[in-house]
Amino acid sequence: MVRGIPRPAAWGVGDDRGYTVTEFGTYDFHLSSSDEDHAVRLHAESTIVDVIWWGPLAYRSFTPQMNAKLRAAYERNHDFGSLIEDSLRLPGRLAVAGELPEYRRVWDASGVTAGQCEIQVGDARLLLEGIAHIDYLVDHLPWLRKALRSADFRKAKHEWGHALYLQCQPTPPISRDFGLIDLGQDAGLRVLQLSYNVQDAIACGCAERSGAGLSRLGVDLIARLNKRGIIVDTAHCNQQTILDACKVSEAPVIVSHTSAAAVHPHDRGISDESAEAIAATGGIIGVVTHPAFLGPGRPTIETMLDHIEHFTSLVGWQHVAIGSDWPMGSPKWVLEEAKAHGPRNGFRKEHGIDPTQNLLGFDDYRDHPNITRGLVSRGYRDEQIKGILGENFLRVFAAVCD
Numbered sequence: 001m002v003r004g005i006p007r008p009a010a011w012g013v014g015d016d017r018g019y020t021v022t023e024f025g026t027y028d029f030h031l032s033s034s035d036e037d038h039a040v041r042l043h044a045e046s047t048i049v050d051v052i053w054w055g056p057l058a059y060r061s062f063t064p065q066m067n068a069k070l071r072a073a074y075e076r077n078h079d080f081g082s083l084i085e086d087s088l089r090l091p092g093r094l095a096v097a098g099e100l101p102e103y104r105r106v107w108d109a110s111g112v113t114a115g116q117c118e119i120q121v122g123d124a125r126l127l128l129e130g131i132a133h134i135d136y137l138v139d140h141l142p143w144l145r146k147a148l149r150s151a152d153f154r155k156a157k158h159e160w161g162h163a164l165y166l167q168c169q170p171t172p173p174i175s176r177d178f179g180l181i182d183l184g185q186d187a188g189l190r191v192l193q194l195s196y197n198v199q200d201a202i203a204c205g206c207a208e209r210s211g212a213g214l215s216r217l218g219v220d221l222i223a224r225l226n227k228r229g230i231i232v233d234t235a236h237c238n239q240q241t242i243l244d245a246c247k248v249s250e251a252p253v254i255v256s257h258t259s260a261a262a263v264h265p266h267d268r269g270i271s272d273e274s275a276e277a278i279a280a281t282g283g284i285i286g287v288v289t290h291p292a293f294l295g296p297g298r299p300t301i302e303t304m305l306d307h308i309e310h311f312t313s314l315v316g317w318q319h320v321a322i323g324s325d326w327p328m329g330s331p332k333w334v335l336e337e338a339k340a341h342g343p344r345n346g347f348r349k350e351h352g353i354d355p356t357q358n359l360l361g362f363d364d365y366r367d368h369p370n371i372t373r374g375l376v377s378r379g380y381r382d383e384q385i386k387g388i389l390g391e392n393f394l395r396v397f398a399a400v401c402d
Contacts, residue, residue, distance in 0.1 A: 024109070025369030027301055027361035029377035036373070042385060043111045043372040047157045049390040051286040051321050052167070052235070052257040053115040054329035055365040056107035057091045058358075062331035066090060066100075070334065080341055087330040089133055096140040104143060104161075110365040111372075113156050113390065114147055114163040116256075119189060121180045122172035131187045134164060146188050150398035153390070165397075167191040167256070169236070171345050173200035176217065178224050185228045190401050191256065192225055193233040194218060194241060197346025203241040206267045207346045213240030219248050226250045231400045234278070235286075235323070242274040252282040252396045257323030259293040260310040264303075267351060268293045272314055279315035282399065284392045286323025287311065289362040292352040301361030305374045308388065317384040321393045322371060327358045 031039065069090065074083045095103035117137075119130030138146045143161030147153050156163035166188040168174075174181075174192075181192065194214075197205040202218040204210055214222070222245060225232050232249050234242045235256045246253050255278055261269035270278075270285070278285055287307050288294065295303045311320045328335060335355040347353050361370050375385045 024364055024366035025373070027367070027370045027373070029370075029373050031373060031377055035376055039369070039373040039376040042376070042382060043369050043389075046111075046113075046372070046386045047153055047390045047394065048112045048114075048368065049153065049321070049393045050112050050115040050365075050368070051254075051284075051323035051393055052169075052288075052325045053112070053323075053365065054088065054325075054327070055112065055115055056110055057103060057329055058327045058364045059330065059332045059335065060364050061091070061102050061106055062087075066094070067331055067333065070331070080337060083334060083337065084330060087334050091329070092133070092137045096137065104141075106364075106366060107162055110368045112162070112365065112368055114153050114165060116167035116191065117164040119166050119168055119184060119187075120170065120172055121168050121184050121189070121192070122170055122175050124180060126172065127180055127184060131166075131184075134166065134188070138164065148188055148190070149402050150394050151402075153394055153397070165190050167193070167233070169193045169196055170200075170202075171196050174202050174221065176201060178221065181221075181224060181230070182228065185230055189230060190397065191231040191233050191254070193235055193256065194221070194237055194245060196236045203245075204238045205236055205241075205346060206238045207348065207351070208238060211238070211240055213238070213244035214248065218244070222248050229401045231396060234274075236268070239271055239274050242270065243277050246277040246281050246283075249281060251400045252284075253278055254283045254286070254321075254393075254396060255323075256286045257288045257290075257325040258285060259288055259290075260307045263307050263310050264293070264295045266293050275311055275315050275319075279319040282396065284319050284321045284396055285311050285315070286321045286393075288326060289324040289359045290326040291357050291359050292354065294359070298357070298360055301359055301367075301370050301374055304359060304362070304371075305378060308375075309378065312384075312388075317380070317387055318392055318395075320388050322389060324362070324365075327363065327365075328355055330355075332356065 091103050094100035117134050120126040138144050145160050145163050147163040147165040195203040195205040197207040199208045203214050204212040232253045233256045234245050259269040261271050289304055291299045338355040
């Protein structure tokens with residue numbers, strides 16, 4: 001049997017309000033029975049890479065016992081940042097301890113071969129903490145490996161089970177000491193984002209008033225990334241930074257998770273000019289499942305497909321990927337806390353970020369088959385679908401990292 005997701009089925013899942021039964025991957029695209037069979041087979045055959053995700057678990061998989069652990073820690077330290085980090089790392093720790101088989105089951109059910117795991121290169125302590133957590137997972141879960149080369153994704157699909165690759169979204173700004181980047185690369189860092197919403201010593205983010213782009217230090221950083229085989233990521237950057245990075249980099253540049261500003265204006269979306277510049281480097285554009293970035297009100301997965309369709313029409317399917325970035329991998333009460341704390345890390349109220357809201361048709365990572373089914377419903381060919389699901393990203397990974 002091909003490794004991947006079976007037909008959509010009912011799963012028992014839970015959150016802090018008790019257990020429910022929900023069917024995933026079954027959004028109604030009005031597909032015929034033969035098209036449904038084709039989509040299921042295609043999803044199972046594909047090497048699927050979610051370029052940015054918080055999975056494999058989302059809020060539905062947090063049990064009352066897991067919530068109790070998180071609440072007890074939060075009551076002790078009252079540190080909201082630690083609460084978010086604890087909620088993201090707790091499932092993996094429990095899986096290693098043999099207490100959460102759901103961790104593997106949900107990942108299998110999603111059909112996703114690999115996703116990123118985040119480390120920071122702005123601070124030595126944060127860097128070591130991130131590396132230690134990832135190494136703890138891959139050292140103890142025999143079905144999980146760290147992807148260092150493009151072949152590792154293939155091995156994960158056909159031999160191991162799943163893979164993680166290391167990526168940095170610099171919420172704390174990138175250190176001026178590029179030696180931390182070298183340490184990260186030695187440990188497996190393969191994708192580095194230039195800025196996160198705001199302006200720092202490297203580049204200007206998408207939420208700034210300034211139209212500045214790369215700094216001189218940013219130019220030096222890209223040269224270092226090109227030399228060390230690390231992919232340049234321009235998500236959360238403003239247009240000038242994207243254009244500058246595409247001009248300066250000698251290797252393909254990506255936007256790991258974004259939307260099309262031409263479809264829905266939002267600071268986190270990118271312009272057609274930026275998309276064309278990314279494609280000209282040979283890079284890829286990862287499309288999010290974040291509702292606020294995709295459209296007003298309560299967007300559905302059809303809205304996400306509209307953004308994919310815009311980019312494929314503009315620059316070609318070979319330059320489009322999936323970077324869901326949503327839902328957050330935390331229980332609902334933690335997400336309610338996040339909402340109460342208000343926007344963070346350069347986001348503002350007008351950006352409409354609501355951590356408790358998910359895309360209709362993508363409420364859980366087990367809904368990944370809906371993307372495949374949606375692409376089938378819109379008439380994409382198998383080669384195009386496999387490219388968008390993972391092959392396009394793997395082409396860039398091979399060009400930069402191998």
